[in-house]
Amino acid sequence: MSWAAYASQLAGRAKLASRQLAMATSDQKNDWLRRLAELLIERSTEVLSENTVDLNKASEFGLNEAAVDRLRLTPSRLSKMAADLRDVTLLPDPVGEVIESSIRPNGLQIRRVRVPLGVVFFIFESRPNVTVDAASLCIKSGNAVILRGGKEALHSNLALHRVVRDSLIESGLPEHAAQLVESTERDIVGELLKLNGLIDVTIPRGGKSLIERVAREATMPVIKHFDGICHVYVDRSADPEMAVRILKNSKCQRPGVCNAAECVLIHEEIAAKFLPLMERMLVAERVELRGCDRTREFIPTAKVASELDYHTEYLDLILSSKVVESIDAAIDHIDRYGSHHTETIVTADDAAANRFTAEIDSAAVFVNASTRFNDGGELGLGAEIGISTDKFHARGPCGLRELTSYKWVALGSGQIRE
Template sequence: MSIVKELAAKAKVASRELALLTAKDKNQALLSVADMILANTTEIIKSNEIDLKNGADSGLSPALLDRLALNKDRIMDMVEGVKQVTELEDPVGEVIASWDRPNGLIINKVRVPMGVVGMVYEARPNVTVDTCALCLKAGSAVVLRGSSSALNSNRALVKAIKKGLENSTIPVNAVQFIDTGDRDAVEEMLRLNGLLDLVIPRGGANLIRTVVQKATVPVIETGVGNCHVYIDKDADPAMAGEIIINAKCQRYGVCNAAETLLVHQELAASWLPEAIRELQARGVEIRGCSQTLSLVPDIAPANEEDWSTEFLAPILSVKIVDNTHAAISHIQTYGSGHSESIVTANDAVAEEFLKNIDAAAVYHNASTRFTDGFQYGFGAEIGISTQKLHARGPMGLVELTSYKYVVRGSGQTRS
């Protein structure tokens, strides 16, 4: 048996024991995990520094290095996220629906753990902690395979997590870490039907595409974020400026950052030049359509590829559109179905936008940066799904469960 299959098999056995534990048991275990992560902060940061140096030497982009970096504040955020998960209601055992049949059968639809979740992810070591907290609270074991760029960081985090589990009723084998950068391990993991119940990829477009194409295990696709902010002619100018600055600049290398700014032609001349200057002052490279260039000549022209690119960098494409219909059409053509926002004081226009845009999250007068499990009150998230089957948008505890039908009878047989 290969090491990958062996780890998954251990997780499968542990998942059966984990599925029977109470919410109190799981919460106590997670608090122990949080304490152990905090106690090992120094070791985790030292391990992360090795990854950061290796990443810089190998030419990782600033955005990926930012995703990779850990410090005391980020570790405290991870610890707080674990604690917040303990405060969430345990979905396992919830009766989703219940009804009686004319023949006397009583049917309950009951929420149950997923089983064993495989996580394939890039760069961000916080995903290690978020995934473990959510999966364990939802009653599922987890098999982790992070990228080679975060190998030392993930190794240190998993070590702390397992130490925490040693002081709990959750079996230590409920968390498994594929401790290798070998890509063959990923391909083997994706074919472990019968051991893994679900695989979730989290990372760039290439990783997600590879997992979707090669997996025989069911996959929840966490898609790329080519997100748009549309500034309508009836937008409040000051609000519009604050929202695009936040959506683009608050953090560049994340999937819910804005990548394209669309501006109604009637507002463009009075609002857009100043907005571009504000963005440029923050180091953002602007790539604009021909109309935008006529207003602000000192920017780069946008090409066709720019409209469909998730930059994950201080780059923003800008297009002036004739009306809301044109903005909707542009998003329908180039958007990735992640997060889209309209800024307008016209409620009717906002409703048209919200109804016509097919994305996991649509916003009126708010930044796309809110598409996040913490911001939605989920305590943490395991990813943001852009597909429509089983889960969509930020995935929290409920999205990590399935259900079964519990049917109670009194001797009924079918004729």
């Protein structure tokens, strides 16, 4: 079978499954989630032994220590995955929600009803637990999903997918509600990206080159973010201690993720008070600083920040810094160099907070809080399948509701249009 034929088969089966899934009740979907949680534990020996096959090949793929750790499954990680599945049963089912309703003067009863998107093509490079996580969110929201994982996790993903498939069959949901692309061939992704008649949305999660390729080739909508160039702006009225605490958390708590801060902007009137405190924190946290000239007046050990630095998502313990003369200059800088992902202002001035939240055009804007809070769980969505920096459809973290559309349903008694 050619890759094109394989892609059509996967997508065609997914489309058929999606029709049945759209009609599934919340109880059916939650029963499936609970059964999958049980099966993950019951079949942990099989899953862990396939994971070992991947781990033994990790050096072939040149994985570093951190990547090997992300790849590794353990009994406690499987228990955590099972617990996460039980958490998803507690989230409200978005399907069938009446978003709004009205009765028109002619008596037509109008409802806008939430429905699944249909078929999700989910591409990920990261940990094998994402296989189960993504399947749970897509199916709970009534969508069929085609999963494509990284080559370094193929055996783990195949084993996890078998468990998912068996749990679907046992629960009376369509077997093809979650399918795994069983080849790591690159061309198959290209073939799937052509199928906009069968696949309703593609969600790539991984490095920038993956996402750029998907955005370029996809014929269907894509939920994505390329970069997370996130900023902390320290306003002149900021509490310097709070600003250091927020910057430390934004930059250092998990530097490799998209909502970590990459650049700090400092109002010139607070530079003398704030920068020495910041320097102490950065040294303690082993963060390399790349600053503008005015930053370097206060912190002479800082490297020189180039134009490129302000455009860079380091994903590492490196921070760029610029002293600005006003909140306007901060907003302009973010507009020019940012990626519309996440920004925060530290301020004691309500007017400054209001201006910042109104004028910054990013998926999430915080006042006196860490950028790290731009996350589905932290913003109250319960779980997320990705973060969008686009403005179309969904923006910011995407949970169950963001995996849905709606349709208009109107009940009449013979109305015609005059």
